[in-house]
Amino acid sequence: MSEKNHNVSRRQFLTYTLMGVGGFMGAAMVMPMVRFAVDPILQADAAGDMNELTALSDLTEEPQAFSLTYEVEDGWVTQTMEDTVWAYLSGDEVVALSPTCTHLGCTVNFGGDENNPDQFFCPCHFGRFEIDGTNVPGTPPTEPLHRYDTEIRDGVIYVGRPQPQQ
Amino acid sequence: MLQRIYDWIDDRIDITPIWRDIADHEVPEHVNPGHHFSAFVYCFGGLTFFTVVIQILSGMFLTMYYVPDIVNAHASVEYLQSEVAFGMIVRGMHHWGASVVIVMMFLHTLRVFFTGSYKKPREINWVVGVLIFFVILALGLTGYLLPWDMKAYFATQVTLEIVASVPVVGDTLETLIAGGEVIGAQTLTRFFAIHVFFLPGALLGLIAVHFIMIRRQGISGPL
Numbered sequence: 320m321s322e323k324n325h326n327v328s329r330r331q332f333l334t335y336t337l338m339g340v341g342g343f344m345g346a347a348m349v350m351p352m353v354r355f356a357v358d359p360i361l362q363a364d365a366a367g368d369m370n371e372l373t374a375l376s377d378l379t380e381e382p383q384a385f386s387l388t389y390e391v392e393d394g395w396v397t398q399t400m401e402d403t404v405w406a407y408l409s410g411d412e413v414v415a416l417s418p419t420c421t422h423l424g425c426t427v428n429f430g431g432d433e434n435n436p437d438q439f440f441c442p443c444h445f446g447r448f449e450i451d452g453t454n455v456p457g458t459p460p461t462e463p464l465h466r467y468d469t470e471i472r473d474g475v476i477y478v479g480r481p482q483p484q485q
Numbered sequence: 486m487l488q489r490i491y492d493w494i495d496d497r498i499d500i501t502p503i504w505r506d507i508a509d510h511e512v513p514e515h516v517n518p519g520h521h522f523s524a525f526v527y528c529f530g531g532l533t534f535f536t537v538v539i540q541i542l543s544g545m546f547l548t549m550y551y552v553p554d555i556v557n558a559h560a561s562v563e564y565l566q567s568e569v570a571f572g573m574i575v576r577g578m579h580h581w582g583a584s585v586v587i588v589m590m591f592l593h594t595l596r597v598f599f600t601g602s603y604k605k606p607r608e609i610n611w612v613v614g615v616l617i618f619f620v621i622l623a624l625g626l627t628g629y630l631l632p633w634d635m636k637a638y639f640a641t642q643v644t645l646e647i648v649a650s651v652p653v654v655g656d657t658l659e660t661l662i663a664g665g666e667v668i669g670a671q672t673l674t675r676f677f678a679i680h681v682f683f684l685p686g687a688l689l690g691l692i693a694v695h696f697i698m699i700r701r702q703g704i705s706g707p708l
Contacts, residue, residue, distance in 0.1 A: 348539065351571040351578070352546040358569045394550070395557060395564035 369470055369477035372404060372415065376474065382407040382429045382439075382450065384418070387478060404467060404478060405429055405439070407450075414451065415467035417481035422446045422459040439464060452484060510700070515707035526600075527704075529593035534692065536586045540624075541685065543579040551631070553677035555670045558633035583625050590621055602705035610698040613691055620688045627680035633673060641668055641676075 327335075370389040377383075382405045391398045403426070406415040418426045420441040427448065431440035438455065439448040447455040452464035465481035495501055514520045516527040550565035550572070552558060565572040594614070597603055603611035630641045645668065649659040664671030 349542070351574040352542060355546055355565075355569055355571045355575045356549055358571075361570070394568075395560035 369468075369479050372406065372469075372476045372478045374474055375413070375471055375476055378406055378408045378413065378476070380408055382414075382416070384429075406476070409451070413469045413471065413476055415469050415476070415478050416452045417465040417467065419465065419481075420446050420460060421454065421462045421464060427464065513704055513707075516704055526592075526596045529589050529596055533586060533589040533593050536582050536589055537621075537688070537692070539578060540582050540586060543575050543582065544681070544685075546575055547579055548681065553631065553674050555633060555673055558631065558673060562632045579628075583628060586621055587625065590618060594618070600705065600708060607698075607702055607705065610695060610702070613695050613698065617688065617691045617695060620684055620691060624680060624684045624688070627676040627684065630673065630676045631680065638668060641672065 368389070370387060372387055373385045377385075384403050384405055387402045387404045389400055389402075391400050403418050404415050405418055406413065408414075416439070418428070418439075420427050420443065422441065422444055425441050425443035427439040427441045427446070429439050429450075430436045431442060432438065432445075432447065435447055437450055439450075439452070441447070441460070444459045446458045446460040448460065448464050449455065452466060454460040454463055463484045466484045467481050468479035470477045470479075516524050518525045518528065547565065550561055550569060552561045562576070566576050567573070597611070597614070626644060630637045645659050645663055648662055649655045651658055660666065662672075662675070664675040
């Protein structure tokens with residue numbers, strides 16, 4: 320090969336090959352660490368488990384707060400979590416609502432506001448929700464309270480995870 | 486594109502002299518394996534540094550999952566090793582890399598010794614190198630306890646027995662290093678802090694001094 324008419328000079332060729340090989344080796348070194356670090360966002364959700372809430376006979380037409388305990392796999396520990404669920408009967412249908420306000424995440428209470436005893440009330444910014452969880456227009460929340468999937472087996476209510484209702 | 490970004494920055498803050506100072510220096514023929522293949526023995530210092538960089542990187546990532554606590558330490562190591570993607574690789578890099586650092590550093594020491602590179606005017610750099618040697622050994626020793634398994638526990642017991650055999654101050658020193666009367670919760674947190682903060686800090690400082698002196702004095706001449 321003659322020394323003339325090279326489109327790529329010797330220096331450029333060396334730069335490209337060294338940068339290429341170096342980049343490949345660097346990537347091989349760093350890639351496992353990056354994948355290791357981002358693992359939590361690629362782990363499958365543990366959603367879908369149904370947990371026992373209470374007996375069906377405990378429910379009335381009036382919403383009551385029940386505590387829901389369930390276990391969460393958290394890395395190398397299994398945590399027992401405790402949530403509150405507001406549940407009541409609407410005809411034959413079981414309605415189970417999450418008490419987390421859809422405004423900024425405070426906890427709502429049923430009948431917490433003396434002037435609106437038939438609504439859920441959030442003490443932080445006076446957000447209100449109808450009994451079925453629909454947010455009252457003119458108060459801060461912009462969407463209804465999240466609702467649990469429910470399942471009844473042998474007179475016992477099981478709930479999944481709260482889902483947005485619409 | 487990259488060139489233009491570089492030029493834009495260089496135009497404003499003049500970074501070229503900074504990296505030229507670091508990267509642009511003569512490599513004498515007698516240390517260039519391209520000229521004499523046997524000159525590869527001059528690579529061991531650089532290889533030691535390279536493995537140290539891998540140790541620092543993989544160690545940083547390992548602390549995302551590791552907890553220095555007697556109840557959870559082993560469980561967290563088992564979790565990151567068996568459940569997290571590439572956990573086995575990242576911990577493997579740190580585990581095997583620890584041995585590679587020691588081997589490379591030993592070969593580097595032998596090279597410096599047999600080429601007489603420690604002689605005047607480079608005596609201070611030899612001393613700094615020996616300090617680095619001790620820091621690396623201490624890093625290996627403190628890291629050994631962190632998985633909190635049987636091997637870790639009993640190896641540390643032996644270490645502390647050795648420390649206790651020091652005349653006069655032995656017992657005090659043992660309590661200081663173990664953080665108490667038993668090898669336990671306080672030993673683990675202590676070793677973790679030393680392994681992850683104190684020794685790497687000391688190591689980076691010493692390495693900086695080591696490198697600055699090499700650049701000041703140049704590479705020692707051919708045999």
